[in-house]
Amino acid sequence: MEKIANYINGQWLAPTSGKYLDNINPATGEVYSLIPDSDASDVQLAVDAARAAFPGWSTLLAEKRHAVLARLADLIDRDADALAMAECIDQGKPVKLAKNMDIYRAAANIRFYATASMHVASEAHATGAEAINYTLRTPVGVAGCISPWNLPLYLFTWKIAPALAVGCTVVAKPSELTPMTAYLFTRLCREAGLPDGVLNVVQGLGPKVGQAIVDHPDIPAISFTGGTVTGKKIMSSAGPMLKKLSLELGGKNPNIVFADADFDNAVATSISSSFTNQGEICLCGSRIFVERALFDRFVKAFVEKTKELVVGDPLDEKTRIGALVSEGHMNKVLSYIELARKEGGTLLTGGKRVTVPGRCANGFFIEPTVVVGLPQECRTNQEEIFGPVVTIMPFDTEDEVIGLANATTYGLSATVWTTHLTRAHRVAARLKSGIIWINCWLYRDLRTPFGGMKQSGVGREGGWEAMRFFTEAKNVCVRL
Numbered sequence: 463m464e465k466i467a468n469y470i471n472g473q474w475l476a477p478t479s480g481k482y483l484d485n486i487n488p489a490t491g492e493v494y495s496l497i498p499d500s501d502a503s504d505v506q507l508a509v510d511a512a513r514a515a516f517p518g519w520s521t522l523l524a525e526k527r528h529a530v531l532a533r534l535a536d537l538i539d540r541d542a543d544a545l546a547m548a549e550c551i552d553q554g555k556p557v558k559l560a561k562n563m564d565i566y567r568a569a570a571n572i573r574f575y576a577t578a579s580m581h582v583a584s585e586a587h588a589t590g591a592e593a594i595n596y597t598l599r600t601p602v603g604v605a606g607c608i609s610p611w612n613l614p615l616y617l618f619t620w621k622i623a624p625a626l627a628v629g630c631t632v633v634a635k636p637s638e639l640t641p642m643t644a645y646l647f648t649r650l651c652r653e654a655g656l657p658d659g660v661l662n663v664v665q666g667l668g669p670k671v672g673q674a675i676v677d678h679p680d681i682p683a684i685s686f687t688g689g690t691v692t693g694k695k696i697m698s699s700a701g702p703m704l705k706k707l708s709l710e711l712g713g714k715n716p717n718i719v720f721a722d723a724d725f726d727n728a729v730a731t732s733i734s735s736s737f738t739n740q741g742e743i744c745l746c747g748s749r750i751f752v753e754r755a756l757f758d759r760f761v762k763a764f765v766e767k768t769k770e771l772v773v774g775d776p777l778d779e780k781t782r783i784g785a786l787v788s789e790g791h792m793n794k795v796l797s798y799i800e801l802a803r804k805e806g807g808t809l810l811t812g813g814k815r816v817t818v819p820g821r822c823a824n825g826f827f828i829e830p831t832v833v834v835g836l837p838q839e840c841r842t843n844q845e846e847i848f849g850p851v852v853t854i855m856p857f858d859t860e861d862e863v864i865g866l867a868n869a870t871t872y873g874l875s876a877t878v879w880t881t882h883l884t885r886a887h888r889v890a891a892r893l894k895s896g897i898i899w900i901n902c903w904l905y906r907d908l909r910t911p912f913g914g915m916k917q918s919g920v921g922r923e924g925g926w927e928a929m930r931f932f933t934e935a936k937n938v939c940v941r942l
């Protein structure tokens with residue numbers, strides 16, 4: 463059985479404890495590889511390596527950092543099929559989606575920040591004729607990057623790329639549920655010529671490895687993507703140490719459909735925004751609000767299309783809904799479906815675990831599920847389910863739907879469907895979410911700020927925002 467290794471100082475190492483965790487293929491329920499059960503001593507080795515590599519990497523000319531990172535992006539493209547297959551086996555998502563979304567974006571992330579490293583600039587401020595100020599932006603040092611399981615290599619690279627581009631060295635931890643592609647990525651780092659110690663990957667459990675990264679006094683900045691509960695825990699540990707924190711957390715995103723929407727586009731894209739990646743995307747629109755005049759027509763079309771989605775073997779090209787990431791997560795989603803029933807919801811389709819015949823008979827599959835008849839304030843409509851489950855609710859006025867959309871503790875993203883130009887902008891301005899999509903979903907320009915309000919996070923990633931996060935600004939004032 464393949465043993466995944468940590469990557470520290472350019473070497474593939476076993477965990478110091480010698481212990482391993484099972485890595486399960488969620489489509490089959492079988493253990494297929496072993497994950498290092500690392501601890502604080504492995505994190506210490508990684509920090510030592512990252513500190514030693516920092517002076518060299520941080521002072522390298524940007525064009526040299528660019529060259530290494532650009533090569534890395536090309537190598538991801540070269541190995542896209544193998545990486546997509548590995549992501550599919552590790553995470554449960556359809557292999558086609560893994561290639562077109564996850565691996566495509568992983569290369570795009572690295573390439574985007576490779577080029578950004580050549581263009582990033584700092585500011586100068588002339589104070590009349592009396593003084594000139596210039597701002598230096600220097601890399602913070604060793605950055606800690608902790609990523610989740612839903613988009614494994616996609617979000618792992620989204621964090622490490624800006625850190626590396628500005629000259630930080632990195633200690634990174636992928637999720638213990640999806641360690642494989644970060645491990646394979648380390649081989650590409652070596653091939654691309656990334657110097658030893660610049661990127662270190664420590665695999666293992668959150669409370670052991672993740673917490674050791676958060677607590678380490680020589681890691682001044684933590685970039686974290688994951689659940690809100692974990693984000694709060696990280697903030698309570700890192701806050702007293704006055705570390706820089708970027709937290710990208712959960713969501714309960716509204717998808718608002720006005721009666722004048724482009725109907726076919728709204729229905730088709732809402733299917734994607736509800737069920738892509740088994741609904742395991744923080745940006746999925748899990749609460750759909752439809753203007754009453756369109757409600758029945760929308761629900762009918764949406765349910766029909768939901769029933770057409772093929773749940774099945776992630777290796778099958780026809781599959782649209784693969785396996786959920788783990789048995790525990792599948793049971794959590796099923797318990798929310800049960801809760802929706804108890805709270806008085808009506809299931810129009812879905813609601814059950816699916817047994818996929820053949821090699822996937824023991825996999826963790828759930829039917830895409832559509833619920834109506836629930837009030838906004840119930841738990842089903844307030845808590846993040848993070849699975850293939852959506853609720854649909856009618857509304858009558860613009861004011862009402864804005865109130866409903868904003869009535870959760872989260873504020874990550876929102877989608878608005880309307881052909882009424884001024885209404886689109888008016889509603890966008892009043893929604894309390896960090897990302898608003900009008901007549902589209904998950905349409906990304908990597909230069910734009912990415913992140914959430916309220917309990918969906920602190921700080922923004924993307925573009926210069928992430929590069930600023932991984933640097934310290936120092937103003938120098940020269941009296942003329």
Ligand code: NAD
Pocket residue numbers: 608609610611612613617635636637638666667668669671672673674676687688689690692693695696710711712713743744846848874913914918919
């Ligand atoms: P999680 O919080 O359980 O784990 C995320 C990462 O944190 C994992 O690597 C985990 O090992 C680590 N971790 C756990 N405990 C830790 C601790 N005490 N200290 C440090 N690290 C620790 O989240 P998850 O279940 O892997 O991911 C799903 C969640 O992520 C959902 O809530 C989803 O909305 C959110 N998410 C948010 C975004 C975003 O951009 N806002 C993107 C993707 C996922």
